[in-house]
Every structure is written in C-alpha cells, then in structure tokens.
Amino acid sequence: QVQLVESGGGLVQAGGSLRLSCAASGRTVSSYTMGWFRQAPGKRREFIALIARNGATILYADSVRGRFTISRDYASNTLSLQMNSLQPEDTAVYYCAAAGSTTVVGLASANFWGQGTQVTVSS
Numbered sequence: 001q002v003q004l005v006e007s008g009g010g011l012v013q014a015g016g017s018l019r020l021s022c023a024a025s026g027r028t029v030s031s032y033t034m035g036w037f038r039q040a041p042g043k044r045r046e047f048i049a050l051i052a053r054n055g056a057t058i059l060y061a062d063s064v065r066g067r068f069t070i071s072r073d074y075a076s077n078t079l080s081l082q083m084n085s086l087q088p089e090d091t092a093v094y095y096c097a098a099a100g101s102t103t104v105v106g107l108a109s110a111n112f113w114g115q116g117t118q119v120t121v122s123s
Helices: 104-108
Strands: 003-007 010-013 018-025 033-039 046-051 058-060 068-073 078-083 092-099 117-122
Touching: 003 092, 018 033, 018 092, 018 117, 033 068, 033 078, 033 104, 046 068, 046 078, 046 104, 058 068, 092 104
Parallel strands: 010 117
Antiparallel strands: 003 018, 018 078, 033 046, 033 092, 046 058, 068 078, 092 117
C-alpha cells in the first residue's frame, strides 16, 4: 500500500513560481513510477509529468515542458514539481500518482493517488 500527500499549492500571480511536494509512504514506494496530473474545473484530468522508479525516464506534457521540472528524492520518498512561469491556464487541482507502469496511460490508471492540492494563478 502507498499513501500520497501533496502540499505546496497556493495563489500566485502570472509569471510566478510554486513548488509542489508529494510525500509518499509505503514499503516499496521507490519501486513505483510517480507523476503529476492536474484537473481544472469542468475539464478532464490532464497528465503533467512522470519520473520512472529509477529516474531514467522523465516525460512532460507539451503544455508544461520547459517550465515545469519533476524530481524525486529517494531518501525522503518525496516527489516534487517545480513550476515556473505560471500562467492562469495552469490553475487546477494538482494530484500525484504512483504506479508500476512507466507509461502515461499506465500512470493515469494508477492505484495510488493523493488528495490533490489547489494551484491558482491570477492574471
């Protein structure tokens, strides 16, 4: 079993930055691919980024590539998302997920999800 708890969301002006964290607990969390999704009001959940269990594979959505950076700290079992140059369209609830698959489709069907953290970007 894996438990995921996100933090770091908040209100920021356009062009600003935020850093999200996802604290993971569970005996085998280091063996999972982890990633971030977001869901804006009235929209479907959207893939943002993933990082494979060994860190060798990192994928980003086109909408955030070059602005967001995903990383994970194996010592503290923490997944992070550094978000720069935020825009109002980045406003959403951000979720972290953990799965055995290293694909976007696989991660979207993950068994383990956090409760989400709200990010609001004002114009």
